[in-house]
Amino acid sequence: MKGNTLSGHKETENTPIRGVIFDMDGLLLDSESLAIDALIQAGRDLGHDVPESFCRRMVGVPADGCRKLVLETYGTDFPTEAFFALQEKHLRDFVNNDRLTLKKGVLPLLDLLDTLGLPRAIATSSSRPRATHHLARVGLADRFHAIITRDDVTNGKPDPEPYLTAARHIGVDPAFCLALEDSPSGARAAQAANIRVIIIPDLITPPQDVCDKALAVVDDLTSIPAYITPQA
Known part of the structure; x- marks a missing residue:
């Protein structure tokens, strides 16, 4: 096709x-692979194993949809805001280091x-x-x-x-x-x-x-x- x-x-x-x-x-x-790497690293920073298979489900999904997906999967005790803030930091670092x-x-x-x-x-x-x-x-x-x-x-x-x-x-x-x-x-x-x-x-x-x-x-x-x- x-x-x-x-x-x-x-x-x-x-x-x-x-x-x-x-x-x-x-x-x-x-950039999608970089975003996934940043999500995985953010999870590790917070002591959570966030698998790549789960991160792929967020590809092409707006931030609010991604937050909803995380809450539905990991529950309200998961540090969602810290998770996405760390992802943004890691992604920015990747981009600034010419990985994009x-x-x-x-x-x-x-x-x-x-x-x-x-x-x-x-x-x-x-x-x-x-x-x-x-x-x-x-x-x-x-x-x-x-x-x-x-x-x-x-x-x-x-x-x-x-x-x-x-x-x-x-x-x-x-x-x-x-x-x-x-x-x-x-x-x-x-x-x-x-x-x-x-x-x-x-x-x-x-x-x-x-x-x-x-x-x-x-x-x-x-x-x-x-x-x-x-x-x-």
């Missing part, structure tokens, strides 16, 4: 793309959008401080016309609000936007906003129902130009 346009989307395939909305973590930035890298194909794709004059935004589940810090460290802070974080919306992914807000900020009707996502939660948010989505899986394999509604599932961002300029 990867690398191919999925069936059932012939009409939307031919709709012009006038704006692109990117997820950030795991899509632009190779771009995903394959990011810069050529952004250069293409510059050439085509297409507006682009980020819709991320990360906080404003985290997004600002990470994008600045990898030199992407000035490559987007809008950056919508979890702090800018009432409801995070999988609610459509982040994508609808991003589309509004770049002045493009959702029907003419393309969303690029790695996580099931993010893909569902774009689909709920009636925005075409291409999924580039990172740490999580998207479920079949999400794939069935996607425009495509591809290996990396180097495949995206063909969907933006299909005549090329």
Whole structure:
């Protein structure tokens, strides 16, 4: 299925793309594994063994959803706020020590959008401080016309609000936007906003129902130009 346009989307395939909305973590930035490492280390700091399998369940989930998941799993006696504060500290240290890298194909794709004059935004589940810090460290802070974080919306992914807000900020009707996502939660948010989505899986394999509604599932961002300029 990867690398191919999925069936059932012939009409939307031919709709012009006038704006692109990117997820950030795991899509632009190779940051999800760092976030998981930071969660595991934060647990150890507090004397708890937080397994990687549990941490993966938080991939693509906004902070409030992650807190709910921790409380449901570990109970109210777990030092939830200290846990996430320590995770943020460790993640920031990892990034400041140059462990954060771009995903394959990011810069050529952004250069293409510059050439085509297409507006682009980020819709991320990360906080404003985290997004600002990470994008600045990898030199992407000035490559987007809008950056919508979890702090800018009432409801995070999988609610459509982040994508609808991003589309509004770049002045493009959702029907003419393309969303690029790695996580099931993010893909569902774009689909709920009636925005075409291409999924580039990172740490999580998207479920079949999400794939069935996607425009495509591809290996990396180097495949995206063909969907933006299909005549090329």
